[in-house]
Amino acid sequence: MFDEIEFDRIKRLPKYVFAQVGELKMAQRRAGHDVIDFSMGNPDGDTPEHIRKKLIESAQKTKVHGYSASKGIPKLLVAISDWYKRRYNVDLDPQTECVATMGSKEGYAHLAYAITNPGDVAVVPDPTYPIHSYAFILAGGNVVKFELIFDEDYNVDEDRFFEDLERVFRDSSPKPKYVVVNFPHNPTTATVTPEFYTRIVAMAKRERFYVISDIAYGDLTFDGYKTPSIMEVPGAKDVAVESFTLSKSYNMAGWRVGFFVGNPKLIGALQKIKSWLDYGMFTPIQVSATVALNGDQQCVQDITDKYDHRQEVLIDAFGKAGWKLKKNRATMFVWAKIPECVAHLGSLEFSKKLLVEADVAVAPGIGFGEYGDQYVRIALIENDKRIRQAAKNIKAFLAKYENKK
Helix, strand or coil: CHHHCCCHHHHCCCCCHHHHHHHHHHHHHHCCCCCEECCCCCCCCCCCHHHHHHHHHHHCCHHHCCCCCCCCCHHHHHHHHHHHHHHHCCCCCCCCCEEEECHHHHHHHHHHHHHCCCCCEEECCECCCHHHHHHHHHCCCEEECCECCECCCCEECHHHHHHHHHHHHHHCCCCCCEEEEECCCCCCCCECCHHHHHHHHHHHHHHCCEEEEECCCCCCECCCCCCCCHHHCCCHHHCEEEEEEHHHHCCCHHHCCEEEEECHHHHHHHHHHHHHHCCCCCHHHHHHHHHHHHCCCHHHHHHHHHHHHHHHHHHHHHHHCCCCCCCCCECCEEEEECCHHHHHHHHHHHHHHHHHHHCEECEEHHHHCHHHCCEEEEECCCCHHHHHHHHHHHHHHHHHHHHCC
16 A cells, blocks of 8 residues: 555656766775765865864853754854855845855755745756755746856856846746856856846846845855855845855865845745754854854865866866866866767766776766756866876776777
């Protein structure tokens, strides 16, 4: 009898593509292979010492081990507001326009759960970080996608973006309620100009939709590029929220600290749903996050410089191995087109073969959407020596396929 019970919401989820690579990776390691792992955006560096010290100091206090505040302790909410003021000259009310989340992924899932009615439509450019679309699907909504177009320097074609978005609004029934944007972009690393946000805020007011912006990689920028924020646009708080995470900027991925800011109605919905579903992060983690946001930001620059250097090493080494790549201006990733000699495999099969035959793990682009299938995402989480070893393995791997032509 129980076999007949279906779980419709879970049935809407495909098998997680990255799990297939993960299973192969573990099998390779169990077999004694030294896998060089670029497959996950999991920072390899230590959390800065002053943040760790604050965690230890706070955890020693006897009054911080009970339930915490689900929307964030007051000092953290103020720190979030102050961070936006310093970085973007944006004024935010800590209580009504800020909410702390257990990483941005949890925030997206709970926000969609709070604001999505059955059948509501969200627009998500493709490729995309999976939770950006599946948060709405899990909440009972529908997702419309269009291809994210960018040039060889990873600049988004903004005119094309708005042409495609206008087309979606003309053709969709019902009209979309939400548009998700994520720049610097995961996985493609693509970036936009401040004018992009001016245009999307104007369109949101005209077409009556909310914008959900993700700037998780906003700190990790190179060669003078500065990540703009939608909150800089006058009137943005009428139609938009924005998310950030401390995972990448401060090497705090496992700490699970993020936040959303902006439109009071959407922030209030997220605060309310979280009050039902969780009791917030462990208070000492929130105290440490406050120190991270308020403290010396040299640690952020040091982390950024490390990724900048690794990208240059990887592009040079992989280029000599026969895999030509071009430098981007942001994130901790390289969005790499599959070499021509193996392009026929598609991203999943290429990733599997690269792992089994060369002991190099990457993330297949198809896991981020149909328009990612000729690419893989390479995370800059291995040191110089490991990057150069991976390049040697890849050179031998590609030579086999070149010889088959």
